[in-house]
Structure formats: C-alpha cells, structure tokens
Amino acid sequence: AQSVTQPDIHITVSEGASLELRCNYSYGATPYLFWYVQSPGQGLQLLLKYFSGDTLVQGIKGFEAEFKRSQSSFNLRKPSVHWSDAAEYFCAAKSSGGSYIPTFGRGTSLIVHP
Amino acid sequence: EAGVAQSPRYKIIEKRQSVAFWCNPISGHATLYWYQQILGQGPKLLIQFQNNGVVDDSQLPKDRFSAERLKGVDSTLKIQPAKLEDSAVYLCASSSRARGRDTEAFFGQGTRLTVV
Numbered sequence A: 001a002q003s004v005t006q007p008d009i010h011i012t013v014s015e016g017a018s019l020e021l022r023c024n025y026s027y028g029a030t031p032y033l034f035w036y037v038q039s040p041g042q043g044l045q046l047l048l049k050y051f052s053g054d055t056l057v058q059g060i061k062g063f064e065a066e067f068k069r070s071q072s073s074f075n076l077r078k079p080s081v082h083w084s085d086a087a088e089y090f091c092a093a094k095s096s097g098g099s100y101i102p103t104f105g106r107g108t109s110l111i112v113h114p
Numbered sequence B: 001e002a003g004v005a006q007s008p009r010y011k012i013i014e015k016r017q018s019v020a021f022w023c024n025p026i027s028g029h030a031t032l033y034w035y036q037q038i039l040g041q042g043p044k045l046l047i048q049f050q051n052n053g054v055v056d057d058s059q060l061p062k063d064r065f066s067a068e069r070l071k072g073v074d075s076t077l078k079i080q081p082a083k084l085e086d087s088a089v090y091l092c093a094s095s096s097r098a099r100g101r102d103t104e105a106f107f108g109q110g111t112r113l114t115v116v
Helices: none
Strands: A003-005 A010-014 A019-021 A024-026 A032-038 A044-050 A056-058 A064-068 A073-078 A087-094 A108-113 B005-007 B010-013 B019-024 B031-037 B044-050 B053-056 B065-068 B075-079 B088-095 B111-115
Touching (some): A010 A019, A019 A108, A024 A073, A032 A073, A044 A064, B005 B088, B010 B019, B019 B088, B031 B075, B075 B088
Parallel strands (some): A010 A108
Antiparallel strands (some): A003 A024, A032 A087, A064 A073, B019 B075, B031 B044, B031 B088
16 A cells, blocks of 8 residues: 655754654655645645656755655755744655555654754 | 635534535646645545546545535535544645646645534
C-alpha cells in the first residue's frame, strides 16, 4: 500500500540551529513529493515540491529538500531556524501516473526555543 | 490570483445534527479535494473530484457524508447526522492539470467543526 511516513512527531531546535525533518515514502514508482507547512489555525502552505530532475529542491522561506531514491526519502532541511518557523510540517506524495490521490504523513511538530 | 475559499471558518453543532461546508476552488482548477484533518493527525482524503465527476471517494463514510460539485466549480460537503468523532478541520484543496496530470494542490484555510 502507498504510504508516507514521518517518524518524528515532535522536533525541538534552538533558534539559529539547523533543521532536518524526515520523510520516507512507500510507492511502487517514484511519486511526486511535497512538503507543506501549517501554522496554528491556518491552512496548508506548499513549501516545495519534487516531480523529477535535480534531486535537491529549493523552496520558500529558506527551506530545501533532497530526494534520495535509494533511501525512499525526501527530507526537509533548513540551515538556520527562525522562531517563526514553529509550525506543523507535512510530507505528502502523489502517484506520478494513474490515479493521483495525494497521501499525507501524520506531520512533525517543530518547536523552536529562543 | 484568489486562493481556495471555504466557509464557514468555524461551526459548532450537536451530535445527530446536520452540517454543510462550502468550497470555491481556484479559478480554472479542474481537480477539487476534500480532506478531513483530526487534531494531531495528517489530512486524510475524503473525496476527489475532477470537474464534476468523482475520481475517488473510497475513504468517504457514505452512510453520513456526501459531497457534490454539480457544475464543476463550487463544492459542498455535508454530514448528516454528525457524530462526536467527526470533530475535525475540513480542508478543501484544488489543483490544475498539466499534460494530463494533476499538479500540486492549493489549500483553503479549512472549516473547524466541533460536534458536542
């Protein structure tokens, strides 16, 4: 079955520290991959997406993600976290062919300490 | 470009009552999704439309949930009767199609439903 796994429920970092949020997928073929951020009471905002090509993807707000086919991973990174980055982060995937049903991971809550 | 519009933003109802949510997708987006997001969980797809046809509704509890997109634009999601476990945020999203494939989905702010 197709699935997206975010193994970390919570991540705590200090402001200015680097960040990596993990995401693994289980699909028959390489899916389209996305990272979304959700601030409290807000809808989901797309940070970045990977369809094909360069495996290092740049997104908004200084985020980037690297697609690693061998590890079935699409981890999100940021070199220096700001307090305003505290939010819920969701990894999502869609099949690149056939039915295009997007699947979300359960989310990782990012806590930023001053 | 206007985003995905949803209303109402908040709704509180008693169990066994009915409720309806409305979504206006981004203009020109053929695909519309309704998601349910229970507190502490990722969004779960309830139903996906392409224009006014249903692509997938396998996770929609059809005994109490219904959705329609009659003219291929706006959509409504209805719950009748509501149960306590329906308390969640209901997110609407839309996406366009490029070369026969859906691109990324843009989300509305959601409707927070509380069933008491």
